[in-house]
Amino acid sequence: MTRTPRRKVAQPARRRPPAMFIADDRGLDFLNSVATPTDTPIDWIENGDGLLDWLAQARLVPAKALEALRVQALPGELDSVAAQARSLREWFRTFIRRHEGRSLTAKDLGELKPLNRLLERDEEFGRIVAHSDGKAIGLELRTMRRWRSPESLLLPIGEALARFVCEEDFTDVKACEGPTCTLIFVDRTRGRARRSSTSAQDTALEPADRSDASCASPRSP
Numbered sequence: 001m002t003r004t005p006r007r008k009v010a011q012p013a014r015r016r017p018p019a020m021f022i023a024d025d026r027g028l029d030f031l032n033s034v035a036t037p038t039d040t041p042i043d044w045i046e047n048g049d050g051l052l053d054w055l056a057q058a059r060l061v062p063a064k065a066l067e068a069l070r071v072q073a074l075p076g077e078l079d080s081v082a083a084q085a086r087s088l089r090e091w092f093r094t095f096i097r098r099h100e101g102r103s104l105t106a107k108d109l110g111e112l113k114p115l116n117r118l119l120e121r122d123e124e125f126g127r128i129v130a131h132s133d134g135k136a137i138g139l140e141l142r143t144m145r146r147w148r149s150p151e152s153l154l155l156p157i158g159e160a161l162a163r164f165v166c167e168e169d170f171t172d173v174k175a176c177e178g179p180t181c182t183l184i185f186v187d188r189t190r191g192r193a194r195r196s197s198t199s200a201q202d203t204a205l206e207p208a209d210r211s212d213a214s215c216a217s218p219r220s221p
């Protein structure tokens with residue numbers, strides 16, 4: 001039996017394909033951060049490193065804040081936040097499954113307590129800045145967030161989930177009809193005709209950032 005030598009250096013991060021942003025909603029994109037784009041399941045937030053990558057790709061946290069937290073975090077700290085993110089994700093998936101196909105009402109608030117507890121931890125503040133698009137003249141009030149600890153990385157995710165709950169119609173949430181696909185999305189097409197994760201792409205992203213998920217239209221061999 002061969003013995004594997006003890007590694008002294010940290011293993012390089014396992015290469016993951018780009019994360020998928022096909023849901024047309026950041027909250028649902030978060031649910032799609034574990035998926036089987038071809039034949040192997042991939043969890044984009046399987047550890048702290050993956051969580052930082054996913055948040056950067058989702059543009060939910062500024063790159064500077066991610067880098068600062070990466071440098072400051074104690075060993076294992078980001079991995080533990082990634083574990084919390086995964087349990088938040090699976091809790092939300094159960095919630096969506098239980099309520100898909102109908103609109104939410106005040107009766108459903110009790111079930112959303114865990115999400116409200118997360119939102120309570122938020123430390124947002126306002127800042128007056130120049131318009132971000134560079135074209136308009138003038139100023140705008142922008143909501144900023146303090147990134148004090150690795151746990152603060154959960155806050156923009158919580159906000160995306162809360163927005164989804166309050167702003168989206170659960171009757172438009174659909175699962176991809178691709179044979180092995182697990183992705184879900186919001187159908188915003190006229191006539192609600194979208195059927196797969198490939199038929200509409202997230203327009204908020206540049207083409208280069210879009211993933212090549214081709215579950216419903218298999219590549220020819």
Ligand SMILES: [Zn+2]
Nearest residue numbers: 176181197215
């Ligand atoms: Zn699909």
